[in-house]
Amino acid sequence: xxxxxxxxxxxxxxxxxxxxxxxxxxxxxxxxxxxxxxxxxxxxxxxxxxxxxxxxxxxxxxxxxxxxxxxxxxxxxxxxxxxxxxxxxxxxxxxxxxxxxxxxxxxxxxxxxxxxxxxxxxxxxxxxxxxxxxxxxxxxxxxxxxxxxxxxxxxxxxxxxxxxxxxxxxxxxxxxxxxxxxxxxxxxxxxxxxxxxxxxxxxxxxxxxxxxxxxxxxxxxxxxxxxxxxxxxxxxxxxxxxxxxxxxxxxxxxxxxxxxxxxxxxxxxxxxxxxxxxxxxxxxxxxxxxxxxxxxxxxxxxxxxxxxxxxxxxxxxxxxxxxxxx
Numbered sequence: 035x036x037x038x039x040x041x042x043x044x045x046x047x048x049x050x051x052x053x054x055x056x057x058x059x060x061x062x063x064x065x066x067x068x069x070x071x072x073x074x075x076x077x078x079x080x081x082x083x084x085x086x087x088x089x090x091x092x093x094x095x096x097x098x099x100x101x102x103x104x105x106x107x108x109x110x111x112x113x114x115x116x117x118x119x120x121x122x123x124x125x126x127x128x129x130x131x132x133x134x135x136x137x138x139x140x141x142x143x144x145x146x147x148x149x150x151x152x153x154x155x156x157x158x159x160x161x162x163x164x165x166x167x168x169x170x171x172x173x174x175x176x177x178x179x180x181x182x183x184x185x186x187x188x189x190x191x192x193x194x195x196x197x198x199x200x201x202x203x204x205x206x207x208x209x210x211x212x213x214x215x216x217x218x219x220x221x222x223x224x225x226x227x228x229x230x231x232x233x234x235x236x237x238x239x240x241x242x243x244x245x246x247x248x249x250x251x252x253x254x255x256x257x258x259x260x261x262x263x264x265x266x267x268x269x270x271x272x273x274x275x276x277x278x279x280x281x282x283x284x285x286x287x288x289x290x291x292x293x294x295x296x297x298x299x300x301x302x303x304x305x306x307x308x309x310x311x312x313x314x315x316x317x318x319x320x321x322x323x324x325x326x327x328x329x330x331x332x333x334x335x336x337x338x339x340x341x342x343x344x345x346x347x348x349x350x351x352x353x354x355x356x357x358x359x360x
Contacts, residue, residue: 037080037081037082037083038080038081038082038083038084038086038087039080040080043075043081043087045285046084046087046284046285046288047071047072047075047087047091049284049285049288049290050091050106050284050288050290051068051071051072053282053284053290053292054067054068054095054290054292055068056217057216057217057280057282057292057294058216058292058293058294059101059216059277059293059294059295059296061216063099067095067098067099070094070098071091071094071095071098074094074098075090075091075094083108084108084287084288085108087108088106088107088108088288089106091106092104092105092106092107100308101275101277101293101307102249102273102274102275103250103275103277103278103279103291103293104291104292104293105279105290105291106284106288106289106290106291107288107289107290107291108287108288109287109288109289110287111287112286112287113283113286113287113288113289126162129159129160129163130162130163132159133157133159133160133163133164134163136156136157136159137167138159138163138164138166138167138168139155139156139157139158139159139164139167139191140153140154140155140156140167140168140171141154141155141156142154142184143171143174143175145174145175145178146182146327146330146355147351147352147354147355147358148179148327148330148331148334148348148351148352148354148355148356149177149178149179149180149334149348149351149352150178150179150180150181150182150327150330150331150334151174151175151178151180151181151182152175152181152182152184152323153171153172153175153181153182153183153184154183154184154187155183155184155185155188155199155252155255156187156188156189157188157189157190157191158188158190158191158192158193158195158196158199158251158252158255159191159192159195160191160192160194160195161192161194161195161198164195164198168195168198168199168202169230169231169232172202172230172232172233172235173232173233175235176232176233176235178238179238179239179330179333179334179337179338179348179352180238180239180240180241180330180331180333180334181235181238181239181240181241181330182240182241182242182243182323182326182327182330183240183241183242183243183255183265184243184323185242185243185244185248185252185255185256186243186244186245186247186248186269186319186322187247187248188247188248188249188251188252188255189247189249189250189252190249190250190251190252190253190275191250191251192251193210193211193213193222193224193251193254193278193297194224195251196210196224196251196254196255196258197210197224197225197226197227198227198230199255200226200227200255200258200259201226201227201228201229201230201234202230202232202233202234202235203226203234203235203236203240203259203264203265204226204236204262204264205234205236205237206228207225207226207227207228208225208226208262209223209224209225209300210224210225210226210254210258210299210300211223211224211254211258211297211298211299211300212224212297212298212300213278213295213296213297214295214296214297214298215278215280215294215295216294216295216296217280217292217294217295218294222295239266239329239330239333240259240264240265240266241265241266241267241268241326241329241330242255242256242259242260242265242266242267242268243268243269243319243322243323243326244256244267244268244269244270244271244272244311244313244319244322245269245270245272245319245322246270246271246272246273246310246319247273247319248269248272248273248311249272249273249275250273250275250276252272253272253273253274253275253276253306253310253311254276254297256272256311257299257305257306257311258299260311260314261299261301261302262301266314266315266326266329267311267312267313267314267315268313268314268315268317268322268325268326268329269313269316269317269318269319269322270313270316270317270318270319270322271309271310271311271312271313271316272306272310272311273310274306274307274308274309274310275307276297276305276306276307276308277293277294277295277296277297277307278293278294278295278296278297279291279292279293279294279295280292280294280295315329324359327355327359328356328359328360331352331355331356331359332356334348334349334352335349335352335353335356338352
């Protein structure tokens with residue numbers, strides 16, 4: 035990669051600005067964002083490579099707009115299509131391989147002492163890559179008395195996949211969110227599934243661990259469960275990136291990821307953009323798992339405390355585990 039001349043800087047930045055003006059979620063704000071970015075870019079004499087130009091555009095656009103989903107990205111390989119709405123077969127296969135090597139975004143499934151389930155989700159890959167992962171994870175914790183979802187390092191993903199997870203937690207089909215797209219001139223609605231393969235996780239306590247690295251789809255997961263009082267959120271406030279974004283080809287090696295979708299919860303009419311999702315119980319995120327485990331153990335003890343119950347051994351296990359934590 036060689037130096038990027040002034041003509042290339044102006045051409046590429048204008049392509050990005052045109053895409054923003056046509057697709058950014060807030061059309062009344064976009065002209066001001068573009069003008070300020072153009073002003074800042076004009077003070078930059080040169081860039082050593084396209085990657086540096088893309089990073090500068092991203093940095094400025096994020097700072098000016100406050101929108102954490104703003105992204106201009108350099109790609110070594112030429113971009114094959116106009117947007118990521120309909121990826122090519124090659125791209126789907128590459129994504130499938132990535133999801134497979136990443137465990138479908140599920141990094142940990144465990145039975146903690148006291149019969150408490152734990153599932154750590156790092157990513158919500160497209161549903162086509164989750165056919166087996168979600169039912170398998172949920173079946174492993176199906177016999178637990180309480181469940182903890184760890185989303186402290188969740189980088190987001192597809193709301194369709196969030197909806198699949200939600201299907202295990204709600205007894206009735208539940209309206210989770212709407213996503214109004216400016217670029218497509220349509221609104222998508224997301225509902226929990228009326229039927230899920232395997233065993234639903236109903237009528238038992240659920241805890242969700244969150245923190246400043248919980249982003250986008252992870253925030254949706256937490257926001258939906260909090261508003262419907264289906265889970266207790268433990269940790270710190272999340273990042274505050276709500277908008278749905280679409281990748282557009284600006285040039286052969288430059289992709290502009292434009293926030294173009296505005297989500298809303300049908301219960302609140304709002305979302306978490308800029309504010310994040312606040313926990314129900316605020317503790318340092320690194321201590322959230324231990325705190326949630328303690329709460330879960332207390333709930334297990336409450337429902338298994340009958341000495342004549344066949345679950346008396348679970349109660350004793352939970353008491354021992356709670357003593358170890360305290």
